[in-house]
Amino acid sequence: MSAYGFAIVQTLIIDIEPDEHxxxxxxxxxxxxxxxxxxxxxxxxxxxxxxxxxxGEAESKYLAGVGIARQRQAIVDGLRESVMGFSENVPGTTAKDILDMVLVTQYFDTLKEIGSTSKSSAVFIPHGPGAISDIATQIREGLLQASAVN
Incomplete structure (x- = not known):
């Protein structure tokens, strides 16, 4: 445009239309x-x-572990009180006799639970006069071995 005597200083472009591609x-x-x-x-x-x-799962498992530990502690405390009370009221009994009786009770409770559960199929448990003392001996030996390790 300078050939015609005009100088373009600035241009306002308001609509840019690039190629479609x-x-x-x-x-x-x-x-x-x-x-x-x-x-x-x-x-x-x-x-x-x-x-x-x-x-959440870790917290749940932790709290479940704390609950189980408290439950076991309560069981041990209850057993201790039962053994002490029984041995005081029945002269001539030892703690071993009392714990054997508790194990027999637990054994029968376990059998009752297994029998009452509808989802159990078949469980083979040695049952007879000698089986209870065998189970008591096995539990006692397991506890002794565990305490020896600790």
């Missing part, structure tokens, strides 16, 4: 970037869910 390419680039961000966010959300689930 260029538009499609730019849209695909933007879409791919958004999909990449969305995939990262989704993966991060799944990671957080798995971590929270694992933390």
């Amino acid at each position: 260029v538009k499609r390419s730019m849209n695909e680039i933007n879409a791919a970037a958004r999909l990449r961000v969305a995939a990262n966010e989704k993966a991060e959300a799944q990671k957080i869910i798995q971590i929270k689930r694992a933390e």
